[in-house]
Amino acid sequence: MNPTTLHPDLRFQFARSGGAGGQNVNKVATKAELRFSVRDSALLTDEERATLTEKLANKLTTEGELVLTHQTERTQLANKEKVIKKFDRLIARSFEVQKPRRATKPSKAAQAERMDTKKRRGDVKASRRRVEE
Template identity: 60%
Template structure:
């Protein structure tokens, strides 16, 4: 099921909208004059490329990164040039979309081995002995 949902992030680049703004990153006086911050927006519900199942899946996986309207917003502002920030935000977007479709393996519950139980008990005894040695000797 999930393999059918996978999509290449580059296919979505045509639906991505970029906006620029002044950023607070490094750049000295340049920061106050040039719009180097790049904001990437993808409207998932209105996407023509994504199927309904893919839209639903992405909306669930990226729920904490979406606006109330279902728009994914990412931005980058640490570089001095707008072009460098645009490249970085595209890389961030591609990685996010790829990771959204990665299915995590469920952890299989296992029991501790006999050797690990013995090591644990041995460590506890050693710690106990160390603390016993710190006590004042009993009075007679």
Template identity: 50%
Template sequence: MSSQNRPITVDLVMPEIDYSTSRSSGPGGQNVNKVNTKVTLKFDVKQSQLLTEEERAVIVEKLHSKITVEGVLVLVSQEKRSQLENKLNVNAKFNLLMHKAFEKKKLRKATKPSKSAVKERIKSKKQHSEKKKWRQKPE
């Protein structure tokens, strides 16, 4: 969720998304050689008018590995044999990335180890120490 509690989805930023298609790599026979099934989604994060400054900063920080130097988020899908399925797949990837980027991390509560756990740890350390002592040459 963003600062305004609105999820950033493909539907929200659709006017600013650019799709391009090309031929997929890998096996597939004649279908691969003649049909443009690979779909590339490009979204210019830095130039987006639909995002707030805060949202842009969060996206750039969290997804920096998928953003080019020019500030364009690039996602690719070529798993399926049809262009439509790949387009749906790349849209789902975009939605998932945006959801994860704005997800709040849960803070870990600090806990103390139980008395029995502490005793067990000290007991095992003493056993280890004794074992090492027995390895030494007698004086």
């Protein structure tokens, strides 16, 4: 089937879905596949392109293309909407800036509790040893 286009950078293709579904599965191409070329996108700046390439490295093809699919719905339109939502969430998550982690120390009470627990555990194990006569 010919790919349909929503935006020049987003390409859709449809194919037959796998799995259960009766005759509908064998007749109708409902599986939606979205392709987005990170490398060639006119929407992205060089910085954004580098960020996506780094964060989505395991999801990109060798040509720098992001391929997402959805096939759980019974209609082509529903699968297309779901794959667009999946794409939006993935891109939004990729551009979120994580706040830097600040190293913290355990409190004195937490350290004391840990030592007490270790001591108690050691005593339990020591009590299991054979008693010498």
